[in-house]
Amino acid sequence: MKYIDEFRNKKLIGKILKKIEALSPKGAINIMEVCGTHTQNFRRFRLDKLLPKNLKFISGPGCPVCVSSQGYIDQAIQLSRQKDTMILSFGDMLRVPGSKTTLEKERARSGNVHVVYSALEGIKLAQQNPGKKIIFLAVGFETTAPTIALSILAAKKQNLKNLFFLSSLKLIPPAMDYLVRDKRLRLSGFLCPGHVSAIIGTKPYEFIPAKFGIGCCVAGFEPLDILEGILVIIEQLIEQRPRVDNQYRRVVTPNGNLKAQQVIAQVFRSNDAFWRGLGKIPKSGLKIKNTFSRFDAENVFGIKEAPGARQPARCKCGDVLKGLISPLGCPLFSKRCNPDNPVGPCMVSSEGACNAYYKYK
Ligand code: SF4
Numbered sequence: 001m002k003y004i005d006e007f008r009n010k011k012l013i014g015k016i017l018k019k020i021e022a023l024s025p026k027g028a029i030n031i032m033e034v035c036g037t038h039t040q041n042f043r044r045f046r047l048d049k050l051l052p053k054n055l056k057f058i059s060g061p062g063c064p065v066c067v068s069s070q071g072y073i074d075q076a077i078q079l080s081r082q083k084d085t086m087i088l089s090f091g092d093m094l095r096v097p098g099s100k101t102t103l104e105k106e107r108a109r110s111g112n113v114h115v116v117y118s119a120l121e122g123i124k125l126a127q128q129n130p131g132k133k134i135i136f137l138a139v140g141f142e143t144t145a146p147t148i149a150l151s152i153l154a155a156k157k158q159n160l161k162n163l164f165f166l167s168s169l170k171l172i173p174p175a176m177d178y179l180v181r182d183k184r185l186r187l188s189g190f191l192c193p194g195h196v197s198a199i200i201g202t203k204p205y206e207f208i209p210a211k212f213g214i215g216c217c218v219a220g221f222e223p224l225d226i227l228e229g230i231l232v233i234i235e236q237l238i239e240q241r242p243r244v245d246n247q248y249r250r251v252v253t254p255n256g257n258l259k260a261q262q263v264i265a266q267v268f269r270s271n272d273a274f275w276r277g278l279g280k281i282p283k284s285g286l287k288i289k290n291t292f293s294r295f296d297a298e299n300v301f302g303i304k305e306a307p308g309a310r311q312p313a314r315c316k317c318g319d320v321l322k323g324l325i326s327p328l329g330c331p332l333f334s335k336r337c338n339p340d341n342p343v344g345p346c347m348v349s350s351e352g353a354c355n356a357y358y359k360y361k
Helices: 002-006 010-023 036-044 070-080 091-095 103-110 121-128 145-157 172-180 194-200 207-212 223-239 258-267 290-295 297-301 317-322 353-359
Strands: 029-033 055-059 085-089 113-115 133-140 163-169 189-192 215-218 244-246 268-275 279-288
Touching: 010 223, 029 036, 029 223, 036 055, 036 194, 036 223, 036 353, 070 085, 070 103, 070 133, 070 163, 070 297, 085 091, 085 103, 085 121, 091 103, 091 113, 103 113, 121 133, 121 145, 121 163, 133 145, 145 163, 145 258, 145 290, 163 268, 163 279, 163 290, 163 297, 172 194, 172 207, 172 279, 189 194, 189 223, 194 258, 207 215, 215 223, 258 268, 279 290, 290 297, 317 353
Parallel strands: 029 055, 029 189, 085 113, 085 133, 133 163, 189 215, 215 244
Antiparallel strands: 268 279
């Protein structure tokens, strides 16, 4: 536990909190994070109780499961109903509502939906089940994309004819570009995601201070990391010098992981993507390139993602994901909607804001 304890040291936490308290300018300070682990750990370590009252820490669209659109879930359900298909999915996705039903209910009905922990499991299952069409639900951000790209390359190398990928992979910087333009949020700064930044580096955020005058700090996930990141943003505000700082230098570099970026670029191209709650964001998704189109489930099965599928009634996930309201602002929170009976995706995944608020309320 040596390395974790250091980042949870109460004395150091106390010192940083004092600095934040002393330096924080008057008036509203709105800092947004776009990372499910930041969402979770901010609530888990009760940092909300420790920060000055005028500092609002807003959770944005950082949970990959939560931002998958209803149209994508519907698409996956339709594929599971095709003859001889086997859908492979990360566990959290099963309970995310589509417009009428969930993959979990489809699994109970048809048995065609299976939980896996990695895209690479698809290779083995495709070899073991030559009579089945294996379809992997590729969701996640820049962090997940390299292993999915590697799985597609491995499938090509092994000349697998029965393994396909339904990509709903998403890119964080275009979503931040969308959010920073929303005047209702009045953002003072972004706490940038540590995992995503390990892949892409710090440079892709530079347009935010340059174009919008909003500061950024890449931060790790322990309490000291998060508080240091917040302190750095406050210092930027005082100096009136918005920039991209990096608190997570033990993992993140300016250029990121070039090998991972290379493998992503080899297999995917960017495309316009649908985000639950946020709608269509230009160049915010990863689509399988034409050279690998025989592995692209959308292309092979001809079932498209329907835009604008309806949200569950009264669910405010859209506003929660945009950071316009906290989960407590949803009338269903903790009443009709809870982790045992989630109405919307933000209550399903442990990285979802509603789930974190419920768990640590
Ligand atoms: S509490 Fe439930 S219904 Fe309300 S926004 Fe969150 S997930 Fe949706």
